[in-house]
Amino acid sequence: MHMQAKNILMSGLNTILPPRCPVSGDIVDAQGQISPKIWGELDFISKPFCAHCGIALDLEVLENGKCIKCLDNPPVFSSSRSVFKYNDLSRNLILGFKHGDKTHYVSSFVPFLEQVGKLMLERADFLVPVPLHPRRLIARRYNQAALISGVLSKSCGVKHLPLAMRRVRSTPSQGHLNSGDRIKNVQKAFDVHKKYHSLLKDKSVVLIDDVYTTGATVKECSKILLKHGVAEVNILTIARVMLDD
Numbered sequence: 001m002h003m004q005a006k007n008i009l010m011s012g013l014n015t016i017l018p019p020r021c022p023v024s025g026d027i028v029d030a031q032g033q034i035s036p037k038i039w040g041e042l043d044f045i046s047k048p049f050c051a052h053c054g055i056a057l058d059l060e061v062l063e064n065g066k067c068i069k070c071l072d073n074p075p076v077f078s079s080s081r082s083v084f085k086y087n088d089l090s091r092n093l094i095l096g097f098k099h100g101d102k103t104h105y106v107s108s109f110v111p112f113l114e115q116v117g118k119l120m121l122e123r124a125d126f127l128v129p130v131p132l133h134p135r136r137l138i139a140r141r142y143n144q145a146a147l148i149s150g151v152l153s154k155s156c157g158v159k160h161l162p163l164a165m166r167r168v169r170s171t172p173s174q175g176h177l178n179s180g181d182r183i184k185n186v187q188k189a190f191d192v193h194k195k196y197h198s199l200l201k202d203k204s205v206v207l208i209d210d211v212y213t214t215g216a217t218v219k220e221c222s223k224i225l226l227k228h229g230v231a232e233v234n235i236l237t238i239a240r241v242m243l244d245d
């Protein structure tokens with residue numbers, strides 16, 4: 001359809017059918033916006049949280065600002081931050097944009113990603129999304145991590161490299177695996193594309209994903225990036241599962 005005709009049709013549709021929040025159904029200002037009511041129900045991660053892995057904890061559980069797990073076994077990445085806790089509501093939001101066509105949600109999340117990731121983004125040379133295996137990419141049509149990274153890049157000005165990492169091994173879905181099995185599941189699953197080896201050397205990378213679950217995936221990706229000479233890897237995700245195993 002001719003672009004102008006399409007625009008006229010769209011603005012006409014907006015008058016007849018005002019844009020609604022995809023979760024609550026409330027009328028909002030623009031297509032894809034999430035209503036203030038839903039934002040209010042999201043469980044944002046605020047201090048105190050572990051200075052290393054970003055998990056929200058009571059102050060008394062933290063030692064020197066870090067959780068016990070990070071003190072015992074420090075993650076290979078330098079830091080990790082997520083916008084909100086993974087709960088029923090954020091799960092629906094993220095599933096919607098993982099499997100549905102709700103790609104416009106991403107722009108609603110970006111200001112919050114910039115806020116929680118301020119320090120790591122200031123130091124970052126590149127944004128690198130966690131890759132999907134091509135087979136899963138075909139099923140889902142897009143990689144949600146690359147989608148986030150692309151929109152975030154436009155907003156914060158840090159270049160994103162959607163093809164820097166790739167999955168060299170298809171791994172079963174992590175859905176029902178415990179944390180030990182998740183670590184085994186992702187081992188040797190990732191690689192850095194040869195074309196990017198020299199570009200990434202001594203650089204600061206922010207690794208982007210939608211959900212931080214046990215951290216198995218982002219830790220494995222960080223390990224591979226560091227092995228290829230990246231100076232530091234920081235993790236930025238929309239949601240964080242609060243597990244204590």
Ligand SMILES: [Zn+2]
Nearest residue numbers: 050053067070
């Ligand atoms: Zn920690």
